Amino acid sequence: MSTLSIGEVARRVGIRPSAIRYYESAGILSAPVRVNGRRRYDPDVLHLLRAIGIAKQTGLSVAELRELFGGSRDEAPSAVWEELARRKLVEVDALIERANTMKALLEFGLRCGCLGWDECVLFGRGSPLDTAPDRVRSPGTD
Amino acid sequence: MSTLSIGEVARRVGIRPSAIRYYESAGILSAPVRVNGRRRYDPDVLHLLRAIGIAKQTGLSVAELRELFGGSRDEAPSAVWEELARRKLVEVDALIERANTMKALLEFGLRCGCLGWDECVLFGRGSPLDTAPDRVRSPGTD
DNA sequence: GTACAAGTTAAAGTGAACTTGATATCAAGG
DNA sequence: CCTTGATATCAAGTTCACTTTAACTTGTAC
Numbered sequence: 001m002s003t004l005s006i007g008e009v010a011r012r013v014g015i016r017p018s019a020i021r022y023y024e025s026a027g028i029l030s031a032p033v034r035v036n037g038r039r040r041y042d043p044d045v046l047h048l049l050r051a052i053g054i055a056k057q058t059g060l061s062v063a064e065l066r067e068l069f070g071g072s073r074d075e076a077p078s079a080v081w082e083e084l085a086r087r088k089l090v091e092v093d094a095l096i097e098r099a100n101t102m103k104a105l106l107e108f109g110l111r112c113g114c115l116g117w118d119e120c121v122l123f124g125r126g127s128p129l130d131t132a133p134d135r136v137r138s139p140g141t142d
Numbered sequence: 143m144s145t146l147s148i149g150e151v152a153r154r155v156g157i158r159p160s161a162i163r164y165y166e167s168a169g170i171l172s173a174p175v176r177v178n179g180r181r182r183y184d185p186d187v188l189h190l191l192r193a194i195g196i197a198k199q200t201g202l203s204v205a206e207l208r209e210l211f212g213g214s215r216d217e218a219p220s221a222v223w224e225e226l227a228r229r230k231l232v233e234v235d236a237l238i239e240r241a242n243t244m245k246a247l248l249e250f251g252l253r254c255g256c257l258g259w260d261e262c263v264l265f266g267r268g269s270p271l272d273t274a275p276d277r278v279r280s281p282g283t284d
Numbered sequence: 285g286t287a288c289a290a291g292t293t294a295a296a297g298t299g300a301a302c303t304t305g306a307t308a309t310c311a312a313g314g
Numbered sequence: 315c316c317t318t319g320a321t322a323t324c325a326a327g328t329t330c331a332c333t334t335t336a337a338c339t340t341g342t343a344c
Contacts, residue, residue: 007290017291018333026331036340038291051247057237058244059199062331082252089248092241095199099238102200105193106231110224149320159321160303168301178310180321204301 002033004041013049020049027066028052058092144175146183155191162191169208170194200234 010017023029029048033040052065060068067084152159165171171190175182190211197207209226 005291016333019331021292022332036291038340054240054244054247056331057201058241085248085252089245089252092245092248096238096241096245098196099200099234099241102196103231103234103238105196106227106234110227110231147320158303161301163322164302178321180310198301 002040144182
C-alpha cells in the first residue's frame with residue numbers, strides 16, 4: 001500500500017529521516033514510490049531497516065550493507081551475495097567470541113577485588129588475552 | 143625492564159605507533175619511561191593493548207576506554223569503575239544477543255533459497271526482527 | 285488565504301579515531 | 315663525518331556515517 005511517510009518510518013524504527021535518505025543515497029535502500037515528490041514507504045521497509053540496524057551493530061560498514069541489502073530483493077541471493085554472507089558469518093562468530101572475552105574480562109574485574117589490574121591474571125601470563133590478535137574490520141592495521 | 147620500543151610494541155599487537163601515541167594523549171595509556179626522549183615500554187603493555195583491542199571491537203568508545211583502562215592500575219577498582227563495568231557488561235550481553243540474531247539472519251539467507259529476501263520469514267510477520275529496536279551506543283537516536 | 289508542520293535537494297558541517305606531514309633529534313653503521 | 319632509520323612533537327588531514335543548514339514546495343488546520 002506504500003502508506004508510510006519518511007517521518008513515520010523513522011519514528012517507528014528509531015532513526016532519523018536524514019538517515020533513511022542517506023541509506024537511499026548510499027544504495028542500501030531502493031528509492032520508494034513518490035507522491036507529490038514525497039517518499040511513500042511500504043511497511044515492509046520497517047523489517048529491512050531493523051535488519052540493517054542489527055547488521056550495523058554487529059560491525060558491518062555501509063559499504064557492506066549495500067552489498068548485503070542493496071540488491072533489488074526481487075531475485076534469489078546470488079553467488080556473490082553468498083560469498084559475502086559466508087565471510088560475514090565467520091566475522092560475526094569472531095565478534096561473538098571477542099564479546100565473550102570482554103564479558104569475562106569485565107566480570108573478572110568486578111569480582112576479583114585484587115590489588116589493582118596489574119595483578120589480575122587476565123593481564124598476566126596464561127591470560128585469554130595472551131593469544132595473537134585477530135581483528136575484524138580494524139582500520140589502519142595494514 | 144621497560145625494554146620495548148614503540149615500534150616493537152606496535153608490531154607485536156598489530157597496530158601503528160601513531161595509535162599508541164594517540165592512546166597516550168587520550169589518557170588510555172599512561173606515559174611510559176623515556177630514554178633519550180624515546181618511549182620505553184614494559185612488556186605488560188602488550189596485555190593492556192590487547193585488552194583495549196578487544197574492548198574496542200565490542201563497541202567501547204575511546205572515552206569509555208579511558209574510564210575503564212585509564213586508571214593508574216595501582217589501586218583496586220573504584221566504585222565509579224564498578225558502575226561503568228556493570229553497565230558495559232549489560233551492553234556486551236546485548237551485543238552478543240544481536241550478533242546471534244545477525245548470525246541467524248545470515249544463515250537463513252544462505253540456507254533458504256527462497257524467492258528473494260522479500261519472501262523470507264525473517265523479514266515477515268513473526269520475524270525475530272519484529273521486536274522493538276533496542277540499541278547500544280547508537281548515535282543520533284535521541 | 286494564511287500559517288505551520290513536514291517533506292524535498294544539494295552542500296556543508298560534525299565527531300570519533302586515528303593518520304599523515306613537516307620538522308627536528310638521536311644512535312648506529314660505513 | 316655523513317647518511318639511514320626510528321623516534322619525537324604538533325597541526326592538519328582523512329574516513330565514516332550521518333546531521334544540519336538553506337532555500338523551497340506541499341498538505342492540513344484554522
